[in-house]
Amino acid sequence: MSVVLPYLLSGISVGGQYALIAIGYTMVYGILRLINFAHGDVFMVAGVMMVYLSASLPLYVSMPLMLILTVIIGFAIERAAYKPLRSAPRMSIMISAIGVSYLLQNLAAYITGGLAQQYPTVPGISASVNIGPATTKVVTLVTPFLVIALVFALVMLINHTKIGMAMRAVSKDYDTAQLMGIRINAVISATFVIGSFLAAVGSVLYFTNYTAVTYTSGAMPGLKAFVAAVFGGIGSIPGAVIGAFIIGISENIVKGLEAMLGMAGINLNIGLATFSDAVTFALLIIILVVKPTGLFGEKATEKV
Amino acid sequence: MKSYKRVLALMLAMAMMVCVFAACGSDAASAPAASSAEAAASGDAAAAPAAAGDKVVKIGVYEPASGDNGAGGKQETLGMQYANQETPTVEIGGETYSVQLEIVDNQSSTDKGPSAAQQLVSAGVSVVLGSYGSGVSIAASDVFKNGGVPAIGVTCTNPQVTEGNDHYFRICFLDPFQGTVLANYASAELGAKKAYCLSKLGDDYSAGLCNYFKEAFTGLGGEVVEESFPEGNSDFTSYITNAKSQGCEVFFAPVSTEAAANIIEQASAQGLGMPMLAGDTWDSNVITGAAQGKDVEIIVTTFYQEGGNAAFDEGFKAYLNSDSTAMTNNGGNDMVAAVSAMGYDAYYVALEALKAAGSTDAAAVQAALPGVTYTGVSGAIAFNETGDAIRDTAYVKKANTETGAWDFVAEQKVG
Numbered sequence: 001m002s003v004v005l006p007y008l009l010s011g012i013s014v015g016g017q018y019a020l021i022a023i024g025y026t027m028v029y030g031i032l033r034l035i036n037f038a039h040g041d042v043f044m045v046a047g048v049m050m051v052y053l054s055a056s057l058p059l060y061v062s063m064p065l066m067l068i069l070t071v072i073i074g075f076a077i078e079r080a081a082y083k084p085l086r087s088a089p090r091m092s093i094m095i096s097a098i099g100v101s102y103l104l105q106n107l108a109a110y111i112t113g114g115l116a117q118q119y120p121t122v123p124g125i126s127a128s129v130n131i132g133p134a135t136t137k138v139v140t141l142v143t144p145f146l147v148i149a150l151v152f153a154l155v156m157l158i159n160h161t162k163i164g165m166a167m168r169a170v171s172k173d174y175d176t177a178q179l180m181g182i183r184i185n186a187v188i189s190a191t192f193v194i195g196s197f198l199a200a201v202g203s204v205l206y207f208t209n210y211t212a213v214t215y216t217s218g219a220m221p222g223l224k225a226f227v228a229a230v231f232g233g234i235g236s237i238p239g240a241v242i243g244a245f246i247i248g249i250s251e252n253i254v255k256g257l258e259a260m261l262g263m264a265g266i267n268l269n270i271g272l273a274t275f276s277d278a279v280t281f282a283l284l285i286i287i288l289v290v291k292p293t294g295l296f297g298e299k300a301t302e303k304v
Numbered sequence: 305m306k307s308y309k310r311v312l313a314l315m316l317a318m319a320m321m322v323c324v325f326a327a328c329g330s331d332a333a334s335a336p337a338a339s340s341a342e343a344a345a346s347g348d349a350a351a352a353p354a355a356a357g358d359k360v361v362k363i364g365v366y367e368p369a370s371g372d373n374g375a376g377g378k379q380e381t382l383g384m385q386y387a388n389q390e391t392p393t394v395e396i397g398g399e400t401y402s403v404q405l406e407i408v409d410n411q412s413s414t415d416k417g418p419s420a421a422q423q424l425v426s427a428g429v430s431v432v433l434g435s436y437g438s439g440v441s442i443a444a445s446d447v448f449k450n451g452g453v454p455a456i457g458v459t460c461t462n463p464q465v466t467e468g469n470d471h472y473f474r475i476c477f478l479d480p481f482q483g484t485v486l487a488n489y490a491s492a493e494l495g496a497k498k499a500y501c502l503s504k505l506g507d508d509y510s511a512g513l514c515n516y517f518k519e520a521f522t523g524l525g526g527e528v529v530e531e532s533f534p535e536g537n538s539d540f541t542s543y544i545t546n547a548k549s550q551g552c553e554v555f556f557a558p559v560s561t562e563a564a565a566n567i568i569e570q571a572s573a574q575g576l577g578m579p580m581l582a583g584d585t586w587d588s589n590v591i592t593g594a595a596q597g598k599d600v601e602i603i604v605t606t607f608y609q610e611g612g613n614a615a616f617d618e619g620f621k622a623y624l625n626s627d628s629t630a631m632t633n634n635g636g637n638d639m640v641a642a643v644s645a646m647g648y649d650a651y652y653v654a655l656e657a658l659k660a661a662g663s664t665d666a667a668a669v670q671a672a673l674p675g676v677t678y679t680g681v682s683g684a685i686a687f688n689e690t691g692d693a694i695r696d697t698a699y700v701k702k703a704n705t706e707t708g709a710w711d712f713v714a715e716q717k718v719g
Contacts, residue, residue, distance in 0.1 A: 003549065010542050010545070014539055113370070114411075115374045115375050116590070135575040209539075209541075210540075212562055219536060255543065256545060259546040273532070276534065
C-alpha cells in the first residue's frame with residue numbers, strides 16, 4: 001500500500017481536476033448536443049487571468065474576480081459564437097467552437113508572449129503535507145472532497161430547482177421544452193455559466209499543483225476531460241466524474257507501474273511510463289468497444 | 305433583419321481582410337523599421353552609409369519566441385540584437401554594409417520550424433544564426449541546405465546538427481562532452497551511484513543528452529533509471545515518486561524550461577531529497593525564479609558564467625535597462641543568460657565570416673566559414689572538420705534558492 005499510495009494520491013487529485021472540466025463538456029452536450037471544444041481553453045484562460053490579476057490585486061479580490069470573469073467569458077462565448085447558429089446544422093456550431101478555441105489560445109499566446117507564467121501561490125492549499133510515506137500538497141487532499149461537494153450541489157440544483165427542471169426538460173426534448181414555455185436561451189446560458197465556473201475552480205486546483213501556465217496548457221487537460229466525459233457516457237454528470245477519476249488514476253498508475261513492479265522483484269524495463277497516455281486512451285477504446293455509450297450513457301445512439 | 309445580418313457578415317469579412325493585410329504589412333515593414341531605428345540611435349556615422357548606398361546585408365535569426373523553448377530563444381536573440389546595436393555595420397570587400405537581422409519564430413516546434421526557415425531563405429539572408437534547441441535545428445537543416453544558406457548553431461548541442469553536412473556550423477560544445485561532464489560531476493562530486501534520467505518523448509535534445517549521460521555514468525560504474533514523458537504533460541508527480549522509490553541519488557532532467565518549472569515546483573512539494581542536475585537549457589532565470597524559496601538543489605552545466613567578461617555584462621545590462629521590451633524578453637530582470645552571451649558571439653562570428661567571404665553571397669560565406677576564428681566573450685571559437693567549435697570547457701553552476709541567482713561552482717574540462 002505504501003508503495004501505491006503516492007501514485008493513487010496523484011491520480012485522485014488530477015482526476016478530480018479533470019472531473020471539474022468534464023462536467024462542463026457533459027452538461028453542454030446533454031443540453032445542446034454540442035461538443036464545446038473551447039471549454040479546455042476557458043480553463044486555460046482562467047489560469048492566465050489569475051496570473052495577471054494576482055500580480056496587482058490581493059488574493060481575496062483576485063480569486064473571486066477571476067471566477068466572475070471566467071463565468072462572463074463562458075457566457076459571452078455562448079452568446080457570440082453559438083447562439084446565432086442555434087438553427088444551423090450541428091456541424092457548423094462545432095466548427096465555431098473550434099474557432100473559439102483557437103481564438104482563445106492565440107489571444108493568450110499574444111498576451112503572455114508565448115512564455116510560461118508562474119501561477120501564484122494560494123495560501124493554505126499550496127503547502128506540503130505528509131501522508132504516511134508520501135509527501136504532497138494540501139491541494140491534492142482538498143481536491144476530491146471539493147469535487148464531491150460541488151457535484152453534490154450540482155445534482156441538487158438539477159434535481160430540485162426550477163432551472164434544474166428546465167435543464168432536464170431541455171435535454172430530454174429541445175423543441176417540446178420550447179413549446180412548453182421554457183426560456184431556452186436562459187437555460188443554455190445557465191449551463192455555460194455553471195460549466196465555466198467549475199472550470200475556473202478546476203483551474204485553481206490544477207495550476208496550484210502544476211504551476212506553469214502557458215497558452216497550450218488547456219489543451220491536454222481539456223482533451224483528457226473530454227475523454228473522461230465520453231468514458232462515463234457523455235451527457236451524464238456522475239459518469240463524467242467517475243470517468244475522470246478512472247483516467248486520472250490509471251494514467252498515474254501506468255507511470256509508476258514499472259517502478260512498483262521493480263520493487264516487487266519483477267524487472268520489466270520496457271519504459272512503460274512513456275506510454276501513460278497511450279495506455280489510458282487504449283483503455284478508452286476497449287470500454288467503448290464493449291459499451292459504446294460509455295459507462296452511464298444514454299441508450300439512443302447519436303451521430304456527432 | 306436579413307439585410308442587417310448580411311451587412312454584419314460583410315463587415316466581419318472586411319475586418320478579417322484588413323487583419324490579413326495588416327499582418328503582411330507589419331511583417332515586411334517591421335524589420336527595416338527596427339534596423340533604421342537602431343541606425344538612428346547609433347548616430348550619424350551608421351546612418352550615413354545606409355542612406356547613401358543602401359547597402360544591406362541580411363543575417364537570419366532562426367530562434368523560438370514561443371512554445372517550450374520560447375524563453376531561452378528570446379534571450380539568445382537578445383544577445384544578437386545587442387551585438388547588432390553595438391556593431392550595426394560591417395566592412396565587406398571594401399564597402400560598408402549595414403546589417404539587418406531577419407528574425408523569425410520557429411515556435412520550438414519541429415513541424416513549424418521548416419516553414420520559418422523557408423521564410424529566411426526567401427528573404428535572401430546571407431547566413432543564419434540559430435537555433436536554441438537541437439530538434440528545430442535538425443528539422444530546418446535541409447531547408448537551409450536546399451536554399452544554399454549556411455547556418456551557425458548557437459546553443460544546439462546535439463551532434464546530429466552538424467554531422468554529415470557542410471552548411472551547418474556551431475559555436476558551442478556538444479552533448480557527448482556535456483553528458484560526460486555531468487556524469488563526472490554526479491559521480492565524483494555528488495557521490496551518486498544511481499541516477500534517474502527524465503527526457504521528453506521525441507525531443508532530440510533531452511533524449512540525446514540523457515543517452516550520453518547514461519553512457520558516461522555507467523562507464524563510471526553507476527546505474528541509470530531512464531524514463532520519458534509525452535508532449536503536453538505537466539503532471540510530474542509520479543515521475544518524482546518513481547525516482548524516490550527506486551532509490552536514485554541524483555535526478556537528471558535536461559528538459560525544456562517550461563517543463564522544468566513544473567518539475568521544480570513538484571519536486572519541492574514532494575520532498576525529492578536529491579540534487580537535480582541538468583544541461584545548458586536550465587541555465588535560465590526561469591529556473592532560478594522557480595527555485596527561489598523552494599527546497600531544491602539544482603546544478604547545471606553551461607557555456608558562460610556571468611562575470612566572465614565584465615565589459616559585455618555591463619553593456620548588456622545597460623541595453624536591457626534602456627529597453628523595456630528587451631527587459632520583458634529577458635524574463636523581467638537583467639540577469640545575463642549564457643545563451644545571450646552565445647548569441648552575441650554568434651553575431652560576431654557571422655560578421656567575421658562575411659568579412660572573410662568578401663561578399664554577401666551565401667555560398668561565399670559558407671566557403672569562408674570553416675576558416676573563421678574569433679575570440680568572443682565565451683572563449684575562443686574555431687571550427688573543426690565537422691563544423692563544430694573546438695571547446696573543452698563547461699561551467700558548473702548551482703541555483704541559490706535564497707537570492708534567486710546562480711552561484712559559480714567550478715570550471716570543468718574533459719581532456
